[in-house]
Amino acid sequence: MGRHRWIRSGLIVAIIVAAFVAGSVVLVKAQADFRAQWARTGHANREFARAEATVETRGVSAAHCGRCHSEQGFLAWLPQLEKGNPGLITKPDGSPADEAYLSNLGLNRFSVRPITCATCHQADFKLRVTASTPVLPAGFRAAGVGLGAQCMTCHNTRNGAITWNAPDPRRYSAPHTAAQADVIMGKNAFFVPPAEAPISPHASFIGDACVTCHVRFNKESHTFKAPANVCTRCHGADVTAGRVQGGIKTLLHEVEGAIGAKVLAARARIAVIRNWDPKTDQYTDNFRVDPAQIVSVDLAEIHGQQGVKFNLRSGAAWYSQLGSVMDASGRPVFATADPIVRAGWNYFLIEGDDSFGVHNPRFARTVLLATLDALK
Numbered sequence: 001m002g003r004h005r006w007i008r009s010g011l012i013v014a015i016i017v018a019a020f021v022a023g024s025v026v027l028v029k030a031q032a033d034f035r036a037q038w039a040r041t042g043h044a045n046r047e048f049a050r051a052e053a054t055v056e057t058r059g060v061s062a063a064h065c066g067r068c069h070s071e072q073g074f075l076a077w078l079p080q081l082e083k084g085n086p087g088l089i090t091k092p093d094g095s096p097a098d099e100a101y102l103s104n105l106g107l108n109r110f111s112v113r114p115i116t117c118a119t120c121h122q123a124d125f126k127l128r129v130t131a132s133t134p135v136l137p138a139g140f141r142a143a144g145v146g147l148g149a150q151c152m153t154c155h156n157t158r159n160g161a162i163t164w165n166a167p168d169p170r171r172y173s174a175p176h177t178a179a180q181a182d183v184i185m186g187k188n189a190f191f192v193p194p195a196e197a198p199i200s201p202h203a204s205f206i207g208d209a210c211v212t213c214h215v216r217f218n219k220e221s222h223t224f225k226a227p228a229n230v231c232t233r234c235h236g237a238d239v240t241a242g243r244v245q246g247g248i249k250t251l252l253h254e255v256e257g258a259i260g261a262k263v264l265a266a267r268a269r270i271a272v273i274r275n276w277d278p279k280t281d282q283y284t285d286n287f288r289v290d291p292a293q294i295v296s297v298d299l300a301e302i303h304g305q306q307g308v309k310f311n312l313r314s315g316a317a318w319y320s321q322l323g324s325v326m327d328a329s330g331r332p333v334f335a336t337a338d339p340i341v342r343a344g345w346n347y348f349l350i351e352g353d354d355s356f357g358v359h360n361p362r363f364a365r366t367v368l369l370a371t372l373d374a375l376k
Contacts, residue, residue: 037222043115063089068154071113072106148209152181168337172323177352190342191370200360248357251368260297274324
């Protein structure tokens with residue numbers, strides 16, 4: 001009888017060990033799959049981390065960009081964020097981080113790591129930020145967004161809160177292009193009262209916001225690319241992303257055209273720009289122009305600032321940040337109080353969300369229509 005008990009116990013142990021080994025093999029394979037998927041994303045781009053988050057390329061402003069463009073910067077910044085300071089990376093005593101401190105964190109071209117598994121996940125693979133975010137660099141807190149809180153911690157405009165009816169924003173900033181959290185939460189648009197800026201059902205009713213569509217409904221979850229048919233899963237076969245996006249793309253085109261028309265109407269006053277070359281990423285200061293050569297205007301974001309592309313009769317183009325478009329006396333042709341500055345912010349907010357309305361259709365449409373009205 002004792003021998004039989006020993007045999008049964010041995011079988012049970014063997015089964016448990018086999019199950020553990022099998023489970024470990026599955027876990028290791030899943031992790032390998034996730035890493036392979038991650039490697040195909042922008043999060044894995046170490047050269048981009050070197051360009052955006054190191055002292056060699058950014059100096060002390062690596063304390064700004066390094067927060068979200070590097071593993072080491074994010075892990076240094078997150079405890080600070082959770083204590084209520086969404087600003088730049090600081091030293092432990094709260095003083096501004098200098099280049100030596102940032103380099104010691106790993107924000108140098110030899111050590112910097114891009115957005116890795118450890119950036120978002122703890123050692124037990126749980127996400128670092130869940131349920132609700134602290135107050136973000138965009139000036140608001142995203143509450144009740146489940147696992148999507150991790151994504152929103154970095155995917156926001158990072159330029160502070162917008163006062164919707166401010167007559168003068170006093171800056172030419174463009175929202176950071178990862179504007180998804182602002183759009184989903186219905187935040188930070190000019191000309192739109194908060195009561196008319198709806199939070200998206202994608203934030204409040206699908207459990208984990210970003211993670212539901214970009215990870216859970218995605219067979220290759222760690223590419224973070226929502227499947228082409230993701231909308232039909234909840235809304236039926238007739239509701240595709242393309243049907244939502246068509247109208248928003250039209251409105252974006254109209255807003256860009258309306259802003260461009262106002263810039264073109266003032267072209268006779270344009271005498272000097274700080275010309276930017278998109279191929280070399282270099283500027284030419286005090287670049288004198290002949291405004292008669294300008295035939296049309298497109299919008300462009302240049303190093304975090306609203307900018308314009310002047311299309312010329314020759315087929316060439318000049319680029320300039322909006323605040324560097326000067327008249328003959330050296331004054332900006334377009335003051336920060338000009339409505340095109342607030343309109344430009346709204347344009348880049350919706351354009352930089354990159355879903356063309358899918359994340360929050362009502363908000364995107366409301367913002368763009370209000371912007372067109374303001375430009376009239």
